[in-house]
Amino acid sequence: MEVTGVSVGPNIRLMQGNEACVEGAIAAGLGFFAGYPITPSTEIAELLAERLPRLGRKFLQMEDEIASMGAVIGASLAGLKSMTATSGPGFSLKQENIGYAAVAEVPCVVVNVQRVGPSTGMPTSPAQGDIMQARWGTHGDHPAVAFTPWSVSETYSLTIKCFNVAEELRTPVILLMDEVVAHMREKVVLPEPGSVRLVDRRRPEAPPGAGYLPYDPGDGDIPPMAAFGDGYRFHVTGLFHDRSGFPTNDPTVAERLLRRVCGKVEKRRKELAMVEARETSGADVIVLAYGSTARPAWRAVRMAREAGLKVGMVRLITLWPFPAGEVAELTHSARAVLVPEMNLGQIAGEVERAIRCRAPVHSLTLVGGELFTPDEIFQAIKGV
Amino acid sequence: MARVQDYLRKSKMPHIWCAGCGHGIVMGALIRAIDRVGLEKDRTVVVSGIGCSSRAPGYMDFDTLHTTHGRALAFATGVKVANPSLNVIVITGDGDAAAIGGNHLIHAARRNIGITTICFDNSIYGMTSGQYSPMTPTGRIATTAPYGNVDQAFDLCELLKGAGATYVARSTTYHVPQTINLIARALEHKGFAFVDVLSQCPTYYGRRNKLGGAIEMMNWFKDNAVPVQKAKQMTREDLRDKVVIGEMYVADEPEYTGHYQMIVDRAQGRGAGR
Secondary structure, eight states: OOOSSEEEETTEEEEEHHHHHHHHHHHHTOOEEEEOOOTTTHHHHHHHHHHHHHTTOEEEEOSSHHHHHHHHHHHHHTTOOEEEEEOHHHHHHHHHHHHHHHHTTOOEEEEEEEEEOSTTOEEEEEOOTTHHHHHHOSSSSOOOOEEOOSSHHHHHHHHHHHHHHHHHHTSEEEEEEEHHHHHOEEEEEOOOTTOSOOOOOOOOSSOTTSOOOTTOOTTSSSOOOOOTTSSOOOEEESSOBOTTSOBOOOHHHHHHHHHHHHHHHHTTHHHHOOEEEESOTTOSEEEEEEGGGHHHHHHHHHHHHHTTOOEEEEEESEEESOOHHHHHHHTTTOSEEEEEESSSSHHHHHHHHHHTTSSOEEEEEOOSSOOOOHHHHHHHHHHO | OOOGGGGBOGGGOSOSOOTTOSHHHHHHHHHHHHHHHTOOGGGEEEEEOSSSGGGHHHHBSSEEEEOSTTOHHHHHHHHHHHOTTSEEEEEEEHHIIIIITHHHHHHHHHHTOSEEEEEEEOSSBTTTTSBOOTTSOTTOOBTTBTTOOOSOOOOHHHHHHHHTOSEEEEEESSOHHHHHHHHHHHHHOSSOEEEEEEOOOIIIIIHHTTOOSHHHHHHHHHHHEEEHHHHTTSOTTTTTTOEEEEEEEEOOOOOHHHHHHHHHHHHTTOSOOO
8 A cells, every 4th residue: 555755665664743643544444534724733634635535535624623523523423433633722622522522432533733832822833732631621521542652653653553542442532742743754664564453443243123222331331333324223412321322310320421431441541551661770860751852851861871870761652541550660769750841741740649749750841832952851860 | 104203212202392392393394304205214314413403313213413512514524424325414403503503504505515404493592591592683682682682693594505505495383384395305405405494482582572472473484484486576675574485595516425426536546527
């Protein structure tokens, strides 16, 4: 199959983060994309506009971000793996419908290429300011799954992961990229066709007419999902609903629903947790970073090692559900944790909570639209 | 002909609509039109937003989707594009369609996507108990317009025609056979079809504006509805405070999902496309 990017060998391409996201999505079986143009995510829509029709799949540019998210949910209910891509302000607009997808259990992938915010902010500059929006952007308690890549290659594999988790858990999954990862070009080694594990939503086993309850999880916690047009004639709503899918005001049923949709993610915290440890054994300072910030952070850690300091790095790939246990374990022997991030300390607070004040957490923040330099982080390491 | 009950989820009765509400009449007309046209239950999806009207799909035995406020057409667009073989019907209210969902309404019309949209138009926000909507006439009383509504109402049919819908019609809950006919025509139409059905809300709109109960309000529809052919002979002044009913606009333009398939063919190097 044809793949975007400059070919530099068999199965090796030079590509951009946004291109890798497109290729990962196509490899994962993306059948429907709806979006609204916004910098710095636009290449995703532009490339999919070219690629999807050629594959017989669907691309739509909708009238706004809200409509894009709605269309993604509709297409997913009609049976297709669906995705949208946006950046900060667009992500804000999508939030109500992301909450809908969470409670109505509609699998979908939402890519947010972060830029500086709030509001229109700085459209072409990187930030990591949407960490908490990815967790708590929509109203009410709700599940959240979010991953963040630090390289172009990882963008490819994480995009596939997003689809697999969305389909398996019947929930929206968020890929939090940032402008640096989205726009830089790196080598990507593509997996052999057919070698990637792909997950499809579980379909009902009984044929239509046998009393299908679309929100009956059976013995597990994730109900099988029919598609519109399959003949099951079921109802979907954003209202709290019982196992039949119809609205309810019964407090017991309502609470059971919310606890199940949050619990199905919470229960898999460990299997969802992707945390990379580098030189952490025996380290007395841990630099904890994620996304493009982890790149200068890793350089700074090596500079510190060369200077004889016992420093290691923990890199978060999973942001939500927060891998608290893994973070606590990997920082166990450290006397201090340094958290550089391109926001005012959104993950630093989570880290503090995870390690329960066993060691001081130093928050190193940057919000002006530039990437940290390795030296800035190195100086901070020396200061803790 | 099947009975209306055969299309209802009887276990969901009684419905939530107030005594005298016109929405049951519109839903009944929609069901009779579906039956007349012969849409298959298993190939039909009914989508709605939020509001009194938008509870209707819950009562109807199809695949049904109750979405966020104003967004029914956005969700429905996803359903229709994902599976163009489905019959997609949107039920919306005047607030849902013309206020919060106004953008989606004009853009769905612009695409001429094969979705039939029925507006249960009762000139008020009923579910939140009587605030003015984009269809509340100027001067009428609402909880948020206690001194009379300042805003001007849309002519939804003119709006939709201007936006690119290729089937546009209006009727009322008094004119039931005509409503069934118009909805049936809309369902058979290949592009974006819009039917505005005026429906009475005696509880919040009628009562506050001293328009009487359901019967008086339906009689008002009878006395003030002007067939579109007759309206063409009338002056703007004569038509003030009248309701023009009938088929407003029918055109034959490429339907979106069919046109999209031609784009796919072109992208795949098959056929010349359009």
